[in-house]
Amino acid sequence: MAEERAMHSLSMAAPTVTSAQTGALVDTATKVRARDVNVFYGDKQALHDISIDIPDRAVTAFIGPSGCGKTTFLRCINRMNDLIPGCRVKGSIEIEGADAYGKTVDPVVLRARVGMVFQKPNPFPKSIYENVAYGPRIHAMAKSKAELDVIVEQSLRRAGLWDEVKDRLNQTGTGLSGGQQQRLVIARAVAVNPDIILMDEPCSALDPIATAKIEELIDELRANYTIIIVTHSMAQAARVSQKTAFFHMGRLVETGATEEIFTNPRDTRTQDYITGRFG
Amino acid sequence: MGEHTVKAYGEALAELSNAVARMGGIVEQQVADAISGVVRRDTSLAQAVVAKDIRADDAHRDIEKRATRILALRQPLANDLREVIAAFKAAGELERVGDLAKSVSKRTLVLNQSDPIQITRSIERMGRIAQELLKDVLDAYTQRDVAKALAVWHRDEELDAYYTSLFRELLTYMMEDARTITPCAHLLFVAKNIERIGDHCTNVAEIVHYLITGEEIGRDRPKSDESTTPES
Numbered sequence: 416m417a418e419e420r421a422m423h424s425l426s427m428a429a430p431t432v433t434s435a436q437t438g439a440l441v442d443t444a445t446k447v448r449a450r451d452v453n454v455f456y457g458d459k460q461a462l463h464d465i466s467i468d469i470p471d472r473a474v475t476a477f478i479g480p481s482g483c484g485k486t487t488f489l490r491c492i493n494r495m496n497d498l499i500p501g502c503r504v505k506g507s508i509e510i511e512g513a514d515a516y517g518k519t520v521d522p523v524v525l526r527a528r529v530g531m532v533f534q535k536p537n538p539f540p541k542s543i544y545e546n547v548a549y550g551p552r553i554h555a556m557a558k559s560k561a562e563l564d565v566i567v568e569q570s571l572r573r574a575g576l577w578d579e580v581k582d583r584l585n586q587t588g589t590g591l592s593g594g595q596q597q598r599l600v601i602a603r604a605v606a607v608n609p610d611i612i613l614m615d616e617p618c619s620a621l622d623p624i625a626t627a628k629i630e631e632l633i634d635e636l637r638a639n640y641t642i643i644i645v646t647h648s649m650a651q652a653a654r655v656s657q658k659t660a661f662f663h664m665g666r667l668v669e670t671g672a673t674e675e676i677f678t679n680p681r682d683t684r685t686q687d688y689i690t691g692r693f694g
Numbered sequence: 695m696g697e698h699t700v701k702a703y704g705e706a707l708a709e710l711s712n713a714v715a716r717m718g719g720i721v722e723q724q725v726a727d728a729i730s731g732v733v734r735r736d737t738s739l740a741q742a743v744v745a746k747d748i749r750a751d752d753a754h755r756d757i758e759k760r761a762t763r764i765l766a767l768r769q770p771l772a773n774d775l776r777e778v779i780a781a782f783k784a785a786g787e788l789e790r791v792g793d794l795a796k797s798v799s800k801r802t803l804v805l806n807q808s809d810p811i812q813i814t815r816s817i818e819r820m821g822r823i824a825q826e827l828l829k830d831v832l833d834a835y836t837q838r839d840v841a842k843a844l845a846v847w848h849r850d851e852e853l854d855a856y857y858t859s860l861f862r863e864l865l866t867y868m869m870e871d872a873r874t875i876t877p878c879a880h881l882l883f884v885a886k887n888i889e890r891i892g893d894h895c896t897n898v899a900e901i902v903h904y905l906i907t908g909e910e911i912g913r914d915r916p917k918s919d920e921s922t923t924p925e926s
């Protein structure tokens with residue numbers, strides 16, 4: 416696996432990439448900087464030359480038709496692709512200027528910094544408390560039960576779930592409603608103090624009310640985290656994100672301020688996709 | 695650009711655009727009749743313009759309804775969103791143009807009760823320019839022609855200049871012969887109304903520009919109306 420991965424940092428001889436191509440927002444610091452990322456599943460190339468700057472403390476939306484590589488790119492950021500046999504990642508991904516694929520980087524620590532929320536809520540078949548306490552425990556973040564209690568409460572509060580579950584922390588997480596489960600998963604991600612939260616279609620299994628709650632939560636979380644959300648709802652991308660990136664057939668076609676992308680996209684492929692046309 | 699995956703959506707957008715073009719035609723006719731009414735002192739034509747203003751109002755309401763329906767059902771984005779916003783706004787401007795044509799005709803009815811004034815020639819000239827601006831901007835809309843829209847936007851100055859000179863001319867008349875004050879005042883309002891029609895054409899030109907390019911035209915078109923009359 417490790418030998419297969421031919422990841423090399425290009426920060427020394429970085430090709431000139433204009434801010435128009437990467438969609439850099441001038442007023443926010445770049446949290447994640449990807450340059451010329453190419454991903455292969457065996458012989459099949461899933462991503463071609465992806466270069467993008469992800470701004471700190473903002474929500475970036477990834478949109479594009481199914482199979483265009485959004486999930487694959489998300490998985491590059493927290494190195495989940497390491498776990499997929501035959502998957503090779505080339506190019507450079509830096510988080511706060513440090514190579515995410517550097518020799519000294521421990522993927523487990525990296526994944527704590529980069530939390531992930533999936534389409535289907537996936538709480539462990541354990542109590543609500545244990546779901547949130549799991550991460551802090553394995554990362555030895557609490558010295559005592561009292562400290563752990565504080566982390567659990569804070570995390571559930573941040574995920575907007577505390578008031579709904581505070582009286583039944585010992586009940587199983589899988590017994591919650593879909594929307595509550597998804598917020599529990601977010602609490603679990605938040606508990607290990609990540610900088611970045613990746614969300615892969617987090618609302619696609621939820622009803623409109625539960626979706627609205629998650630969207631509101633995302634909006635609150637963005638004050639403290641860098642968030643990337645993959646969504647198939649154009650309206651959701653327009654509502655929750657400040658920056659939008661449109662992927663098409665493994666390529667990054669267009670990135671820009673969300674408002675600009677949804678009112679005045681530059682590329683006809685972007686336009687055709689978000690307006691519901693086939694090119 | 696490709697077809698909409700949902701065919702009815704594409705059709706609704708096309709119908710909306712057609713409705714604006716149709717409303718443009720109605721308003722164009724109203725302006726043409728209002729101008730010939732005042733120039734030829736044609737009372738029955740002026741009366742017809744006043745009576746027919748309701749058609750423009752109905753067309754306006756129809757466009758608003760169509761646009762609202764598309765917004766509610768389709769949540770349009772990008773060029774589709776601009777299409778709906780443009781139709782909504784353009785219809786509002788055209789409705790105002792229709793109102794101004796009606797105002798011109800109402801003044802005509804009063805003017806026709808006193809002796810003719812020489813100056814109607816200048817009104818005729820202003821009226822012709824206003825009609826050309828309106829025709830061109832409607833063409834720019836239906837043909838999605840940004841150059842034409844920009845031309846209208848720049849040409850409106852011409853109308854402003856005419857209005858300023860006509861204003862001065864009317865002042866001289868009124869000073870020479872106090873009996874002309876009443877008809878001159880009415881004529882002044884007529885001229886002001888025509889000048890305002892030009893302003894609304896400029897607004898439509900800006901809307902067309904936004905519709906096509908997604909960008910606004912620079913905001914600082916020099917305004918050459920120096921008569922400093924309060925808005926009528």
Ligand SMILES: Nc1ncnc2c1ncn2[C@@H]1O[C@H](COP(=O)(O)OP(=O)(O)O)[C@@H](O)[C@H]1O
Pocket residue numbers: 456461479480481482483484485486487488499
């Ligand atoms: N584990 C995998 N093994 C092989 N091919 C994969 C794997 N995961 C994704 N792919 C392929 O990579 C491409 C991008 O997939 P994905 O990143 O899941 O797209 P998206 O999230 O935009 O729907 C698709 O063609 C998909 O079939």
Ligand SMILES: [Mg+2]
Pocket residue numbers: 485486487615645
């Ligand atoms: Mg996916």
